Amino acid sequence: MDKKRWTAIYSLDLSTAFDLLRADKLREILEGKIEQGLLLSLLDFLKGGSFKVKVAQETSDRFELDRGCVQGSVLGPSLFSLYGGELHSILDEAWITTYADDSYVVVSDENLDSLTEKQSPNTMNT
Numbered sequence: 001m002d003k004k005r006w007t008a009i010y011s012l013d014l015s016t017a018f019d020l021l022r023a024d025k026l027r028e029i030l031e032g033k034i035e036q037g038l039l040l041s042l043l044d045f046l047k048g049g050s051f052k053v054k055v056a057q058e059t060s061d062r063f064e065l066d067r068g069c070v071q072g073s074v075l076g077p078s079l080f081s082l083y084g085g086e087l088h089s090i091l092d093e094a095w096i097t098t099y100a101d102d103s104y105v106v107v108s109d110e111n112l113d114s115l116t117e118k119q120s121p122n123t124m125n126t
Helices: 023-032 038-046 076-090 112-119
Strands: 004-011 095-099 100-111
Touching: 004 023, 023 038, 023 076, 100 112
Parallel strands: none
Antiparallel strands: 004 100, 095 100
8 A cells, every 4th residue: 555556455353263273184284394293292282172061050961072272272373373374375466464363365456457356256366
C-alpha cells in the first residue's frame, strides 16, 4: 500500500486449529528435515490424548484422541506453525505471515484487474 499498489489482505483465524493437528501429517512434513530422535519425541508428545465428558454427576467413558495438540503448551504454537507452514506453497505471489493459528495473506499489484485475477481460485496453485 505504501508503494501505491492495490492490496488485498485476508485474515485467517482457524478456530480450534490446534484440535486439527494430525501427527501423521506432521510426520510427513518433518520427515528427513529434522533428526529422527527429535521427530519421534515430537510425535510422542502428540499421542496419548484422551478426554471424558461430565454433565452434572454423570461422567462418560474415556475417549482417545487421534489428533490435536495440547493448547497452552510451549510446543503447541511451534508445532502448529510447522503444520500450517505449507500455506505458502499453495498461494502464488502472496506475502504470508503466521503465528500459531492466525495468518494474514497479502496480495498486491499495480493494476486492480490484475489483482482480481491473482485472487481468482482458478489461478491459485492448488
